[in-house]
Amino acid sequence: MAKITASVYTSHVPAIGAALDLGKSSDPYWQPLFKGYEPSKQWMKDNRPDVVFLVYNDHATAFSLELIPTFAIGCAAEFKPADEGWGPRPVPVVQGHPELASHIAHSVIQDEFDLTIVNKMDVDHGLTVPMSLMFGQPEAWPVKVIPFAVNVVQYPVPSGKRCFALGQAIRRAVESFDEDLNVQIWGTGGMSHQLQGARAGLINREWDNAWLDQMIADPQACSQVPHIDYVREAGSEGIELVMWLIARGAMADVAGGPKPTVKHRFYHVPASNTAVGHLILENN
């Protein structure tokens, strides 16, 4: 039986990818940030899963305004790093897990989530930056990945409540897959940031950390936070945080199991325009 063993949460700031790719990770500006991920890379070596179910959002890369899926699940055998305007990031091609991905799609659609199935898609920094942060710079990624893209660009975006319920459905789907697989689920994006208008640069350290506290301790309550609070308190792009609730909803305690253990927690300001948050929760 496949099993979700842990969830990982992290911002996916494009400038972090650029810093890594250009060899700037020990610059004074970036050094404190990458230091915060050192324990995570070690933890990942000790707890490497077979498959990562990676929740992220596309940033007008694979999806233009022609077609905007609320939830899209990648069922292909591989996904290429996208050219976001400066050429593709020099990172390995992402290997998918078509069997598990279509199993989850089948199960979750029957569970009344109206997914879009995608068999051809390039993946942008939303997916590749978390991979780099957790695995460093290998020749090939050491895990298979199921990309799961959430619309947080055009309103209305899915609510925290919907995302949290989806996470629960994903957990049921994974656990009904016959093959023995160690699966992690990652939620990415956030934390507070605003990239547009006169309010660009907004950072709300207090709100971010209070939100994190609640997401860890009482995710059900956290899932009730309305959209407007994210925008007002964490900036217009802070809304990406709803994606973390998908990963959180897939943890065992939400289905009546034991509370997860916090293996690592890290918060840093700034990475370019953004507050960076990071968390590792292990199921018990």
Added chain:
Amino acid sequence: MAKITASVYTSHVPAIGAALDLGKSSDPYWQPLFKGYEPSKQWMKDNRPDVVFLVYNDHATAFSLELIPTFAIGCAAEFKPADEGWGPRPVPVVQGHPELASHIAHSVIQDEFDLTIVNKMDVDHGLTVPMSLMFGQPEAWPVKVIPFAVNVVQYPVPSGKRCFALGQAIRRAVESFDEDLNVQIWGTGGMSHQLQGARAGLINREWDNAWLDQMIADPQACSQVPHIDYVREAGSEGIELVMWLIARGAMADVAGGPKPTVKHRFYHVPASNTAVGHLILENN
């Protein structure tokens, strides 16, 4: 306030479009079928809406296997008839209603339906054949249309229950639109047919009519019919009937209003490989 005044249900067999386009509608083979739609065309003249919310499915035309949305709502200003392999049907370009479409998308996504928003899409016979049946062969379609494409090609397709609930959400969305608009909702596809394998040609007149009786009188119960019953009893492509439940769910009685009036009901076998069903329900 916009208001759903009636729902129309009809098969959308491609051969019907071809018969019309090639001027064969008075051939002995086709004459009984088109006769069944004469009262509908008159009713439509007397009850012309401003907008038709047209539920149909794409038949590997706009959507290949690269990307399969469960529910896709067309928000564009126009939609061209697709080339399905013989050149596009000689019918007018479909005019959309972007304002109402995006209003419905906004409302229904907030109501926890995970729609895909589409701003560029050609429409195939699933949409244009019902238009021809109800409006004949005008120079321009006399109504605006919001195309709503449902995946019934790759499993799992949405359940009758999910479709019925979606119809209810669409009704709430329409009624919260400020402009005074007369809106009809159409469900298309079906009735019994199977286009594949040794069982091709399956028709189940008794089951079709019993299903119709129940859909009219007790749609809630009808929405509980499991997929397997459609496939076993009405053929593998009979599954298209779940789309009728979206239209039925949007009728006033489902939300506690008065029962609708059956203005017309018609059933005919065969149109090429398919049983043709047709129904008009008016809200009271």
Added chain:
Amino acid sequence: MALDKPYKDIPGTTIFDAEQSRKGYWLNQFCMSLMKADNRERFKADERAYLDQWPMTEEQKQGVLTRDLNRCIAAGGNIYFLAKIGATDGKSFQYMAASMTGMTQEQYAAMMLAGGRSAEGNRYIGEKAATQSNKEQA
């Protein structure tokens, strides 16, 4: 996989689920390419050469070359995609449907005019021969 697939016991019927879709991905995408007039010309000019540009299995290619739609479906094809081959050949949908049933097009058309294939005896595998028509049962 522990997903319930209750549709496996229906005779003469292949449900196009994720498993079939994965198996038939390139076959179906090849069919999709036939929606462009240019590609139809190139396919007609040299079918084998056109097929060899796609990462399809030999079984899938043979299914297409022999126009054996049942074989194509077994190899992951979906009828709405396969129909593009028929359109390229200038064949009607009814011709294609008949070709899968072991009946001539005339027999098939007659069966449809007489009310179609009955569901009686065609609901479960083994219940009765799956290819029988109304007529034959009457």
Added chain:
Amino acid sequence: MALDKPYKDIPGTTIFDAEQSRKGYWLNQFCMSLMKADNRERFKADERAYLDQWPMTEEQKQGVLTRDLNRCIAAGGNIYFLAKIGATDGKSFQYMAASMTGMTQEQYAAMMLAGGRSAEGNRYIGEKAATQSNKEQA
């Protein structure tokens, strides 16, 4: 339309909802075209001529030509799409962000290093000047 849009009262912020998306459709699709190297070259060679190939409003074209991202956003642009213009110009995201705030890039970078723009006074329109930084408030 009776949809609740509670996000209209946040200063210096335009939520990219269906209304903005409709308004900015061609502006954003123009930006999307800049993801191809060929198109970037053509745009750089003659910006006006390239823009004139798109059914954009004159206001949208002026917003692009003057690199006024706030003007582009008011005309329906979304920042993730508009970012492709900056990428074409070889500018960083932080440069683009700063350009919308009325600060120099140095001032903006210093604000970010000092912890970013505070939410205090920036939650509601009229509460306080929306463009104030932490520093200015301190």
